[in-house]
Amino acid sequence: MKKKSFILTSIALGLSVLSTSFVAQASFPFIDADGQQIPSLAPMLEKVLPTVVSINVEGKQKSSRQNSEDAIPEEFRRFFEDGFGFSFGGMDNSPRSFRGLGSGVIINAQKGYVLTNNHVVDQADKITVMLQDGREFKGKIVGKDEMSDIALVQLENPKNLTEIKLADSDKLRVGDFTVAIGNPFGLGQTTTSGIVSALGRSTGSDSGTYENYIQTDAAVNRGNSGGPLINLKGELIGINTAIISPSGGNAGIAFAIPSNMANSLVQQILEFGEVRRGLLGIKGGELNADLAKAFGTDTQQGAFVSEVIPNSAADKAGIKAGDVIISINGQKLKSFAELRAKIATTGAGKAIDLTYVRDGKEKEVKVTLQSDEQSKTSARSLIPNLEGAELSNYSKKSIKGVEITSIKPKSMAAKRGLEEGDIIIGVNRQAIENLGELRKALDKEPSAIALNILRGDSNFYLLIK
Known part of the structure; x- marks a missing residue:
């Protein structure tokens, strides 16, 4: 065949x-x-x-x-x-x-x-x-x-x-x-x-x-x-x-x-300035007839929880291995893949309502999602006249800002003198801690744009407009 x-x-x-x-x-x-x-x-x-x-x-x-x-x-x-x-x-x-x-x-x-x-x-x-x-x-x-x-x-x-x-x-x-x-x-x-x-x-x-x-x-x-x-x-x-x-x-x-x-x-x-994925903290798979029978539930669709990660959002909310999650925010779930996609595309720190089945009984719980640090997605350069620079949020020790993670050779960003590893901490004397704040500052369309940049031990302004 x-x-x-x-x-x-x-x-x-x-x-x-x-x-x-x-x-x-x-x-x-x-x-x-x-x-x-x-x-x-x-x-x-x-x-x-x-x-x-x-x-x-x-x-x-x-x-x-x-x-x-x-x-x-x-x-x-x-x-x-x-x-x-x-x-x-x-x-x-x-x-x-x-x-x-x-x-x-x-x-x-x-x-x-x-x-x-x-x-x-x-x-x-x-x-x-x-x-x-x-x-x-x-x-x-x-x-x-x-x-x-x-x-x-x-x-x-x-x-x-x-x-x-x-x-x-x-x-x-x-x-x-x-x-x-x-x-x-x-x-x-x-x-x-x-x-x-x-x-x-x-x-x-x-x-x-x-x-x-x-x-x-x-x-x-x-x-x-x-x-x-x-x-x-x-x-x-x-x-x-x-x-x-x-x-x-x-x-x-x-x-x-x-x-x-x-x-x-x-x-x-x-x-x-980036996708901040939510993290529930469970492992599992699709619910099938055999699993439903083994765990004594009449539920035929949902997400079967095989493991709960210690200290995760799910663990703190009381979800346990063997539970079957059947809805999120009142919307019925058909599969584990659907739950995974909805959790991952919901922002970290967001509160969601889950309904799950345990021992044949439905229970409801509110869960505050944690941050999945391993699957963030950063934005690209949004700065006028600095095409070719890739940007990412930066937060280490007491420094917060926007890091230049890469520079395309011969790009406008390279010609302006930016270097990989530079950290933007301000725009026109306004402090900047992340890409979102940088975007908001530039959305105001200031007549002049001077970036406050940290490079190693140096702190200087780069005029780009």
Whole structure:
């Protein structure tokens, strides 16, 4: 019997952006010119489509061809080699150029923030974002999270933009109608429709990513990555990110990152300059019929706790090995993978409500999540005229600030004299303790920007504007 071969692939290559702040009503039925009532999504889409963007990226990879290919998972290589996604060039040991297309959606018109997939913009040196009306903007990465495949891009000098309204994805139900927007195969802005096929879905891959997907049968193909999945009100319910298919094309099984999950990560990036993952402190797996019978519970879905880490948030809340966690914040859990994704994308220090089953009885407990220091994701440089600098929060001994963790050779940051290991502790005499404070200081758009920098035993100001 032949083994079935399925392709789980990211779908970077097209972009459609929602660029209006509105609450569109699902205009059914549509009244045509003859006064006839015709069911149509057109009235809603006329308001939504201007809020969708196309993303064009360019960059270079320093690794050799062999290393570059090795870095691409087997199930993704077909996508990278088919001429639709990325193209590589150069000798084996030289920097290799690549180009790619993806989709995104504007979530903040005033700041010019665009939500997309990490795999759309990862390693990009140049990002160009095009709106439905043909306008183009340069984009820069504000922050990204590889483990959840979310990235936040900011447009340069944003003007006359509109933003999409975010829906509460926790309220989705199987059977709800969905609409996906993107640029499949580079054809241009395309809209498809379907329903929510499943919730809390995991692909079962061993990549270590946090998967809590909305599954939909709306047609999604290469080029839809980062594009919006919306409801009939024109509200964002998810970010299209992957498909499963025997051939690599649409097979009616597509996955989107829930809007609540994406928004939680975005808010962490904007507030702290990094993703601060929550940590519950348990080990476990999926609940099955045998485990349910062995532990005397009628519960058939949930997260089975096999071990509780001493002094962890779970331990302090009284959770024990053998418990079955069945809901988080009132939302029923279908799997351990769903619990893992929701915990990891909830910020450290956040309080959550868990319901679990022990000895056949349901119990409720409030848990304050600890910080997972090993899986923080830092933001990239946000400082004008200092492109090429990677930034990370710094806190050692009595010093708090923003560390320059790496500098690209011949970049603007290098030409300005910044060095790896420099620590920014202030902007214009205002103390700075983390990336969030740095961003807030720069959001005020001061007429001059002088960075107070610690370098070894030296303390000096660097004027960059």
